[in-house]
Amino acid sequence: MIVLENAGLRRGERWIFRHVSFKLPEGEVLAILGCNGRGKTTLLRTLLGSLALTEGERTMPAVVGYVPQSQSGGEQHRCLDIVTMGRAGRLGLFGLPGKADEAAALSALATVGAERFAERPFGQLSGGERQIVLLARALATEAKVLVLDEPAASLDLANQDLLLGVLMRLRQARGHTIVFTTHHPQHGLFLADRALMMHAGDEVRYGRASEMMTDAELARLYGVPFSRHAAGPGRTDIVSPIFGAAPLSP
Amino acid sequence: MMSAPAQARLLSGQAAGAAFHWLALVLLLAAAAFASASVGRFHIPFGEIADILRRGLLGGLSPETMEERILVNVRLPRILLAAIVGAGLALCGAALQALFRNPLVSPRVLGLSSGAAFGGAITLLVGGSAAVLFAATFASAFTALVLVAVISHVAGRSILSIVLAGIVIDALFSAMISLTQYVADPETSLPAIVFWLMGSFSSSSWQKVGEHGPVILVAIALLYRLRFRIAVLSMGEEEARSFGVNVGASRWLVFATVSVIIGGCVAVSGVIGWVGLVIPHAARLLVGEGHRRFHGTAALLGASFMVAVDTLARTVTSAELPLGILTAVIGAPVFIYLLCTRQARGGLAR
Numbered sequence: 001m002i003v004l005e006n007a008g009l010r011r012g013e014r015w016i017f018r019h020v021s022f023k024l025p026e027g028e029v030l031a032i033l034g035c036n037g038r039g040k041t042t043l044l045r046t047l048l049g050s051l052a053l054t055e056g057e058r059t060m061p062a063v064v065g066y067v068p069q070s071q072s073g074g075e076q077h078r079c080l081d082i083v084t085m086g087r088a089g090r091l092g093l094f095g096l097p098g099k100a101d102e103a104a105a106l107s108a109l110a111t112v113g114a115e116r117f118a119e120r121p122f123g124q125l126s127g128g129e130r131q132i133v134l135l136a137r138a139l140a141t142e143a144k145v146l147v148l149d150e151p152a153a154s155l156d157l158a159n160q161d162l163l164l165g166v167l168m169r170l171r172q173a174r175g176h177t178i179v180f181t182t183h184h185p186q187h188g189l190f191l192a193d194r195a196l197m198m199h200a201g202d203e204v205r206y207g208r209a210s211e212m213m214t215d216a217e218l219a220r221l222y223g224v225p226f227s228r229h230a231a232g233p234g235r236t237d238i239v240s241p242i243f244g245a246a247p248l249s250p
Numbered sequence: 251m252m253s254a255p256a257q258a259r260l261l262s263g264q265a266a267g268a269a270f271h272w273l274a275l276v277l278l279l280a281a282a283a284f285a286s287a288s289v290g291r292f293h294i295p296f297g298e299i300a301d302i303l304r305r306g307l308l309g310g311l312s313p314e315t316m317e318e319r320i321l322v323n324v325r326l327p328r329i330l331l332a333a334i335v336g337a338g339l340a341l342c343g344a345a346l347q348a349l350f351r352n353p354l355v356s357p358r359v360l361g362l363s364s365g366a367a368f369g370g371a372i373t374l375l376v377g378g379s380a381a382v383l384f385a386a387t388f389a390s391a392f393t394a395l396v397l398v399a400v401i402s403h404v405a406g407r408s409i410l411s412i413v414l415a416g417i418v419i420d421a422l423f424s425a426m427i428s429l430t431q432y433v434a435d436p437e438t439s440l441p442a443i444v445f446w447l448m449g450s451f452s453s454s455s456w457q458k459v460g461e462h463g464p465v466i467l468v469a470i471a472l473l474y475r476l477r478f479r480i481a482v483l484s485m486g487e488e489e490a491r492s493f494g495v496n497v498g499a500s501r502w503l504v505f506a507t508v509s510v511i512i513g514g515c516v517a518v519s520g521v522i523g524w525v526g527l528v529i530p531h532a533a534r535l536l537v538g539e540g541h542r543r544f545h546g547t548a549a550l551l552g553a554s555f556m557v558a559v560d561t562l563a564r565t566v567t568s569a570e571l572p573l574g575i576l577t578a579v580i581g582a583p584v585f586i587y588l589l590c591t592r593q594a595r596g597g598l599a600r
Binding site (some may be wrong): 004078 | 486542
């Protein structure tokens with residue numbers, strides 16, 4: 001279980017976020033939503049342990065499969081080497097990956113349908129292909145918790161579909177607990193059991209995604225009206241922002 | 251899902267390619283070493299070198315002829331030290347560029363080179379044995395490291411704060427070297443300090459190999475063994491931490507090992523720039539990055555390059571040229587070429 005209790009982080013005099021509390025049961029998916037600057041990525045960094053909380057408590061496993069928004073560096077590494085790095089925590093300070101680790105990395109690449117990238121330099125891949133390889137690296141850790149920072153931010157629609165499909169499969173078949181930030185409410189509705197909505201003024205709301213992500217609540221979160229359409233039996237409703245409908249700020 | 255035979259083919263193909271790669275690099279180093287052993291004011295033919303080495307390896311050689319004495323007592327220790335220093339500097343450059351995720355980083359950025367040089371300059375000013383010189387260069391390089399650690403810790407421990415702390419410490423130790431030169435005797439110690447700071451292997455001997463070689467080689471082996479951890483750290487703090495890696499301890503172990511190598515190299519040959527900057531770029535161009543080939547390629551290329559440059563330094567003119575001048579003259583255009591090549595391939599990747 002991932003737990004934050006009354007968590008807050010302050011930089012100087014400014015609170016980046018405050019009063020954040022949630023308990024995410026194992027095997028469930030949490031979507032974190034909010035406008036730019038609300039502290040979504042900073043919240044993820046505190047979950048990962050890269051930043052210390054100013055107040056509150058955090059409970060999180062030591063090893064996490066982390067997929068950053070983008071990977072700077074590593075462009076001249078082979079993709080197989082990038083994915084093998086997910087095994088680092090198992091190898092010790094002076095350890096080198098062996099055949100078993102490379103096989104695990106190849107298996108992780110196969111899980112996300114990216115084994116064809118194994119020998120290619122990471123820098124030669126498109127943004128979407130890189131995200132898929134980074135997801136494979138996260139899987140190579142064999143962690144049961146995946147943390148993804150806006151994983152679909154640079155993906156075209158086909159790659160978004162691929163990524164969301166892989167995540168859904170991981171959640172259903174392997175029972176991964178997944179936390180991700182997103183600017184796409186549709187992704188949250190498709191994938192998440194729970195939603196954490198970071199409003200202005202330290203207001204944070206947490207609950208079941210289907211109950212939280214109403215049109216009215218999304219409109220209040222983003223300042224843009226939303227419309228909803230049924231996509232058919234067994235499919236997630238289509239939620240779309242109505243651009244140009246909100247009054248322009250003076 | 252990739253089949254087991256396909257996985258096996260992929261992995262065995264890698265092994266065959268790796269064997270050829272390492273053989274080529276070792277042959278390059280051997281060629282540089284043989285050429286260096288042969289040329290000079292006193293030419294020794296390749297056949298005679300091979301014969302002397304064979305007798306030496308069989309244990310029946312006590313240098314008697316001029317050729318034997320020059321090869322065994324003068325050129326061999328010099329080639330050995332040049333190779334060790336070249337490998338050490340290049341490996342340190344590769345490690346630091348990975349850790350700082352910055353291709354323009356070299357041992358100078360942490361202030362280690364200047365720190366080590368200050369220790370050496372003080373020793374030359376007041377006098378001291380080779381052991382004292384090594385102790386002083388290591389101690390002052392490590393002092394520079396601790397100062398960088400303290401400043402960067404106070405400033406937030408980010409990569410940027412470490413780089414800025416390194417720049418400040420480099421400037422501080424450079425100023426202290428200048429002060430050392432200012433108070434040095436212009437007839438005796440000042441020329442020695444100035445020449446030593448420009449870099450040279452002219453004082454190489456088996457005694458020096460014994461005094462400095464083992465420590466530097468052990469540190470090189472340690473740093474080489476850390477290459478996978480270094481590659482992981484080059485992905486960024488959050489990523490490495492999420493894999494379960496202790497980022498702080500790993501990073502400082504690498505820094506400490508680098509400071510031992512730099513301290514040792516400066517004690518052996520003075521300050522030699524460019525090797526730690528240019529050679530990792532050349533290695534990256536040849537084999538990309540990653541823990542498999544990059545660090546070893548950089549070390550072997552660095553060793554070959556340093557042996558070749560040292561050979562040039564003692565043969566192109568009647569008086570021996572300082573190595574720092576030659577490495578800059580060769581390194582600057584090579585670095586510009588590498589930059590332009592990479593720009594043409596889509597810009598600096600890192």
